[in-house]
Amino acid sequence: MNAIAIKHNDQIIDLQTAEQLGFEGEQIHLDNSEDSLEVLRHSTAHLMAQAIKSLYPDAKFYVGPTVKEGFYYDFKTQTEIGEGDLKKIEKQMLSFAKKKYPIEKYEISMDEAKVKFADDHLKLAVMERIPDETVSIYKQGEFEDLCRGPHLPSIGLIRYFKLTKVSGAYLGGDSKNEMLTRIYGIAFADKESLKAHMEMLAEAAKRDHRKLGNEMKLFTFREEVGAGFPIWLPAGGRLRARLESLLFKAHRKRGYEPVRGPEMLKSDLWKTSGHYQNYGENMYFTSIDDVEFGVKPMNCVGHIKVYEDELHSYRDLPIKYFEYGVVHRHEFTGALHGLFRVREFTQDDAHIFCTVDQIEEQIIEVVDFVDKIMSTFEFDYKMMVSTRPEKAVGDDKVWELSTQALKNAMDKNSLPYEIDEGGGAFYGPKIDIKITDAIGREWQCGTIQLDFNLPERFELEYNGDDNEKIQPVMIHRAILGSFERFIGILTEHYAGEFPMFIAPTQVAIVPVADVHKDYAKQLSDKLIDINTDSEIYARNDSLNKRIRVAEKTRVPMIVVIGDEEIKNKTVAIRDRRTREQYNLSEEEFLTLIQTKVNEVNF
RNA sequence: GCUGACAUAGCUCAGUUGGCUAGAGCAGUUGAUUUGUAAUCAACAGGCCCGGGGUUCAAAUCCUCGUGUCAGCACCA
Known part of the structure; x- marks a missing residue:
């Protein structure tokens, strides 16, 4: 595999720059190492900018760094860009990538750069922050961008990426400034890693506590x-x-x-404490008999x-x-x-x-x-x-x-x-x-x-x-x-699967038929005596249906009781995760529950 | 607060370029069925289409102002 950059004195340097300066160092290959992803994602941000520029010719670009969760680029267009436009931009990115434009770097003086980007107030804002005499420009196809690098040798290496979010972001992170459009994305060296990442996001979404x-x-x-x-x-x-x-x-x-x-106290007290002066904007105030109170x-x-x-x-x-x-x-x-x-x-x-x-x-x-x-x-x-x-x-x-x-x-x-x-x-x-x-x-x-x-x-x-x-x-x-x-x-x-000692309901009791309801109730009462909440699933539904419903509530333990169990004074336990079944005597069961419910003490 | 998106039944969602009585699945109710480990069948009921204003012969659909939600920014415990 060919190198995409080298590491020289702990700095990642792109191949073109290394060759110009005659630097040598450890080769960085296109894989999912931290250094490699840094370069890949940075270049992907540029590819995205190139695609945006071709779709929205009036686009002006601010900065496009890599972050922990991928990369983003801040920019401004006349047209509004929404989630729905991401697909279109991705498609354009892929079509550019297929053309395998080399990424070429050249340097110009700061003064030249200011002339070159004279009609781009965002680039001028970027240059404000650069103290150097010269700046580097990276060029891929028709697209040019002011950037410190490093970048891949060619955009053809970019294949496995996804644009994930679009939102607003303040210029320079300052809420007093104008708001730009920001698009977030992610990129990996191979298809599997991208897939795994997207699955991880889906897993996170599944666990979302709001859902x-x-x-x-x-x-x-x-x-x-x-x-x-x-x-x-x-x-x-x-x-x-x-x-x-x-x-x-x-x-x-x-x-x-x-x-x-008390829930609210006189404002004078909040003045003494300093909250009135330092935290007042976050407080709720009301007036009672002409005296001001703060919640x-x-x-x-x-x-x-x-x-x-x-x-x-x-x-x-x-x-x-x-x-x-x-x-x-x-x-x-x-x-x-x-x-x-x-x-x-x-x-x-x-x-x-x-x-x-x-x-x-x-x-x-x-x-x-x-x-x-x-x-x-x-x-x-x-x-x-x-x-x-x-x-x-x-x-x-x-x-x-x-x-x-x-x-x-x-x-x-x-x-x-x-x-x-x-x-x-x-x-x-x-x-x-x-x-x-x-x-x-x-x-x-x-x-x-x-x-x-x-x-x-x-x-x-x-x-x-x-x-x-x-x-x-x-x-x-x-x-x-x-x-x-x-x-x-x-x-x-816990993805909703709370351990026994805090679960909203500890045990679901499923009687096989109506005649088993009384025994279920007795069991439920015994559970209350040992500080355990249970719920009896005795609705007019099939046994299968009731077990399914109980499973879906993520209750830690389901016990099924029918003729067998009543006769032998046992319970049939169904484990939440393994779905395996085993039998315990009622006594053993109650002891087990009591242990599990009370096993935790802080 | 800022930028953008969104809001239809308890929940998850359809609803065409504005045009007949706004639909589905799940949940609910009522029957029938009495079930041995992930969905029995049927019928019924559910809606100020987030709320004000407007445009139009006609608005769930367009405009506008609110409210709330989502993504991020900024803030922050």
């Missing part, structure tokens, strides 16, 4: 209710209740006290009021309050996305009030809590430690201490973490927990934040051992993040 949530009757949204306000249906309610009760127990074990703050977007102020309810001694610390806090945030309509991004949601929120000396051990405890939960759900996760940002409040020494405390906590647990330099909150550094789901996508859920700002603003204090007044530190933490987002992620992670 599954609808099918499984977990939750819904309604136009007349309002955007971003989820409605929890019975099945979703059961799932959520199981999660809540498991987590409640886990909090109590770790010394957290349940508390609850809470976070729970911290409520918990501070709990703390203030009595005087505290250093002997009391740490104090941990937790609440399944319902919060409202005004998100942009365009940001809303199923349960992942909503306007009303419930956080598994807690605030730990402690001394500066206790920060580290408290962080360790929370990190351990996070690990317990994430590993139970078989999530891979990573943590990011975010350090002091440019704009920050508080003493340098405290920042250093607290940042080090976060890092120590991670090191002591031998947990790997990445540093996000300057990514902390203005009041303190934080650890963000990013989980990776079953098909490799990352989601930010939990967060652990050190806060020196709110204790200061609310003048919180405790009595030290010399009876002096000392300001406590607040640790703000959420583990799931929110029940909404976490359940959305869980749904996609």
Whole structure:
């Protein structure tokens, strides 16, 4: 196989450039390696631009880089381009590719380039950002584009690609600028990989929690209710209740006290906390008897009021309050996305009030809590430690201490973490927990934040051992993040096949005929006694039909009972995944269920 | 919020260049059938075609303003 580029000093260089400069290096062949795909996809972006230019001659192009999920090109045309046009563009791309135009590179001075692209304000905008004296132009057939490269030697090498999305994107990623059209695409070296990629996308679509949530009757949204306000249906309610009760127990074990703050508080309080000034745009306000109130977007102020309810001694610390806090945030309509991004949601929120000396051990405890939960759900996760940002409040020494405390906590647990330099909150550094789901996508859920700002603003204090007044530190933490987002992620992670301990329904009972209904009911009652939800499928349908319906609900276990079972006091179990059947005595069955339902403790 | 697309029965979707009483499958109801591991048969019922305004002899279909949804951007927990 011929090389498509070479790697010289860790830089990918196209063949033409390498020859001109006499560079040598490791050959890159057309395969699905990272380097090869980089070149291939970049050239595919150019091929797409060539096709667009031929179909829409007035098209002007901005930039067309490769990204994690393929490539895109931003451009502008007079005609509007929609999803339906992608096929047409793909077809044109293929017909160009068949002509096997070589990709030729030449260089011109910046001044010449500015003349050459004088009537193209987008290219001029690109050149604004290039400090060099000369720029390179790549030419394939009639089409020329300003580009740094590297590119394939010929567009004939491009065969297996797909245009996936069309949308808008701001010029330079700045919402103040004009909006361009962006088309995303993907390319691979061989047909199989493209096919596998498209199948992976289809798999992701199948797992989409919005689709599954609808099918499984977990939750819904309604136009007349309002955007971003989820409605929890019975099945979703059961799932959520199981999660809540498991987590409640886990909090109590770790010394957290349940508390609850009001849904809205006077605006003056939000001014004290700084939310009014810094977060007001995302808040909902109302007026009661001429006094302005703000609906809470976070729970911290409520918990501070709990703390203030009595005087505290250093002997009391740490104090941990937790609440399944319902919060409202005004998100942009365009940001809303199923349960992942909503306007009303419930956080598994807690605030730990402690001394500066206790920060580290408290962080360790929370990190351990996070690990317990994430590993139970078989999530891979990573943590990011975010350090002091440019704009920050508080003493340098405290920042250093607290940042080090976060890092120590991670090191002591031998947990790997990445540093996000300057990514902390203005009041303190934080650890963000990013989980990776079953098909490799990352989601930010939990967060652990050190806060020196709110204790200061609310003048919180405790009595030290010399009876002096000392300001406590607040640790703000959420583990799931929110029940909404976490359940959305869980749904996609398990593709709706929830494990027994959180499944909306644990067991489906299918009596063979009407005469077996009583036994089914007895069994169902016994299951309730061991904290297990079951559903009896006794409708006037064929046995096959009822088993099919039960299967489709993704219930973890189906038991069929008929004459045989009643006579022998057994149940016939049908496994969700393998569809295999086996028999257990009723006693064994109940023990098995009890074990499975209660096997998880966070 | 921005760009583009979309909105028809509980759900998934048909509905031709504006033209008769807006259709189908599933789900639902009612019968018949009483079933041994993925769809028994039949009948019935279901709609302000997202909501206001407009154009037209005539609007699910065209225009317009909202609302909601989708893709991405931007924002962000």
